[in-house]
Amino acid sequence: MNESLLNMKGITKRFPGILALDSVDFDVPKGEIRAIVGKNGAGKSTLIKILTGIYTPDSGSVEIEGKHFSHITPDVMYSEGIQAIYQENDLVSYFTVGESIMLNNESRGTVRAFIDRRDMNEKAHQLLLGKIGIDIDPRKLIRDLSVSEKQLVQIAKALVREPKIMIFDEPTAPLSAKEIDKLFEIIRGLRSHGITIIYISHRFEEIFEIADSITIMRDGKKIVDLNLKETNEDEIISHMTGGNMQVASRSEGEKRRVSDEITLEVENLESERVNKISFSLYKGEVLGLFGAEGAGQVELVRAFYGLLPKKGKIKLNGKETHIRKPTDAIRKGIGYVPRDRKEESLVRTFTLAENVTLSHLNAFSPGGFVNKKSELEMADQMIKDLAISTRSAKTVVSFLSGGNQQKVAIARWLAFPLKILILDYPTMGVDVQAKLEIYRLLKKISSEGTSIIIITPEYEEIKMLCDRVMILKDGQHRATLDVKDIDEDILLKHAIGSSGSVVS
Known part of the structure; x- marks a missing residue:
């Protein structure tokens, strides 16, 4: 049996009105690729953010290679070799590719106050070519890259220091088939060097191709760990939903009524x-x-x-x-829901109700003042119609899961x-x-x-x-x-x- 690298025991985390994690146990052997799946709001991202030090658990313990951590911060977990690629990129638009990849690992000149940019760019370029297999000018600004290029720069950034644990949160969503093959090649190479991989994805075909085992979460709890060689999609979906849910598809005989x-x-x-x-x-x-x-x-x-x-x-x-x-x-x-919820679709510091009515604010603002009662009534109707999982229309939208945030982005256009x-x-x-x-x-x-x-x-x-x-x-x-x-x-x-x- 492989040596256990990561042990998280009894992890509990609460947010206002939400029990995000409920006494979760999560352990992964060294050198294994572990997938994590669950519906939106199941607790996957919260668990990962605790592991990377972004959130502090309300209770529970974290051990890496037998070492107990009572004080968890991003710096501590980074120094322990925990690296993460999140679903939504965290790159600075006005940084260059080289600056983004080598951040906190910059080359210094003879005077340490100055960065040796030539050496920094050369190292970033070598990393992109050698480990990722793409040729991007390290002097190029992040804002000028495509979505897929930004994702690959994130991966290169995480590989500057070879990590003990590498976390991938939906990394393939913006990638082409060729880029996905390259990513999987990178992941397998990391595993061959004893690096533990945690892989979050909703694409079952990817999970069965790349992972060894799977952890299934539901409503803030860990439901089960399974060996992927001994399970199938139906069993996984059943654990995710708590029952038997069939994936719907349009029947051959279905006719859509489209006007001329x-x-x-x-x-x-x-x-x-x-x-x-x-x-x-x-x-x-x-x-x-x-x-x-x-x-x-x-x-x-x-x-x-x-x-x-x-x-x-x-x-x-x-x-x-x-x-x-x-x-x-x-x-x-005409309404438009962009791909990037974080940057373009939603105001993450606004409530659900404020986001829903934003596109037609004038209709809720007689005399220049927002009628909060009407706004909340409309938001409550959208919550009901779209089955948005939330405590109330007053919940700040950043506290919602990705799927529920997307429903809010769509709901904005359905009020009229x-x-x-x-x-x-x-x-x-x-x-x-x-x-x-x-x-x-x-x-x-x-x-x-x-x-x-x-x-x-x-x-x-x-x-x-x-x-x-x-x-x-x-x-x-x-x-x-x-x-x-x-x-x-x-x-x-x-x-x-x-x-x-x-x-x-």
């Missing part, structure tokens, strides 16, 4: 990474946008929504219109009639049950006549939700297909294959 009425027409839209794209969207239709990372999906919707400069023609219900800024889109009944809802990978980093709840919600919205545009990299999500899928490659429109006529091979051939022509 065209809600949106876009002609020759040009913008950053977008090359003269035209498409139509029908009333009540769910249109998927698919392509490799950086193919132009995000830029297309951001340009349409007035967040990027653009050229081209837009018609709503047959009438030409101009959307120069997001407020123009909002006034026309909506013609079009645009979502950028709304199920990224959420668990199976939260995913199904979001699917049901989007189907309900579309059935009531709202048209939906959804960016997603998941084939299963396209098959389950969408009526048609528009495929982009290198900023160009490669195809628009009926979902009932596609399989994953067809989708990927258009998205990354060399065959096919541009749709004019």
Whole structure:
């Protein structure tokens, strides 16, 4: 049996109105890859933040290699070799790549007050090439990187000092298939050197591919540890939900009622990474946008929504219109839920109610003062309709789980009639049950006549939700297909294959 490296016993943590962890025992042998799964709000992130010293437990003990820690801080746990890659990046936008990777490990010149930037950049570049296998200029600013590049820089930063325990919290969400293969190669290399890996993911195929064992959490408690060679997805889901939950999918005979009425027409839209794209969207239709990372999906919707400069023609219900800024889109009944909840979707220091009403604040502010009663009534209705797990509408949104935060981001647009809802990978980093709840919600919205545009990299999500899928490659429109006529091979051939022509 492998030597135990980490032992956490009776870990309990409370937040206002929430018992986040309830006497959790968690131990991992040296050199093992341990997956952790659970619904949003199960306590996974809280457990990890205690291990990394961000949170202090209310009770319980932590031991690493038999050494007991009574005073847990980020500095203490970092010095003990605990490194973490969180779901949402914590890089400073105005730092360079080299500064971000070598932070606290900078090379010093002959005068110690000065950083040897040339040496620092060389070491950062060697680390990126040697251990990650990517070539990024270390002088480049973090703000100029793609989502996937930022994730890889985070990983490189964590590998500057070879850790005892490496924690990955949904690390593959923004990565391409090739980048995921490279990440798994890195993880296996770390394990071969005796480093313990803790891997949090909602993607079962990844867990079964990379992990040795799995810890399942539910409602702040550890339910069970399982050997992945001796279990299956159904058993794991059953433990996660506390019962038998079948993963829903659209049946072959299901017919969606999509109107012949065209809600949106876009002609020759040009913008950053977008090359003269035209498409139509029908009333009540769910249109998927698919392509490799950086193919132009995000830029297309951001340009349409007035967040990027653009050229081209837009018609709503047959009438030409101009959307120069997001407020123009909002006034026309168009909502947008960006991928990055932390930076773009929510004000994390606001309450749930304040976030829900933010896009239509004028309607709740007669005479310039917010009517708190009306605001809370609307938020309570959204909590009920969307099954948001919270103590009350007055809960600060940063205390909610990722899945419930995403529901709040969607709820913001449902307070008033909506013609079009645009979502950028709304199920990224959420668990199976939260995913199904979001699917049901989007189907309900579309059935009531709202048209939906959804960016997603998941084939299963396209098959389950969408009526048609528009495929982009290198900023160009490669195809628009009926979902009932596609399989994953067809989708990927258009998205990354060399065959096919541009749709004019």
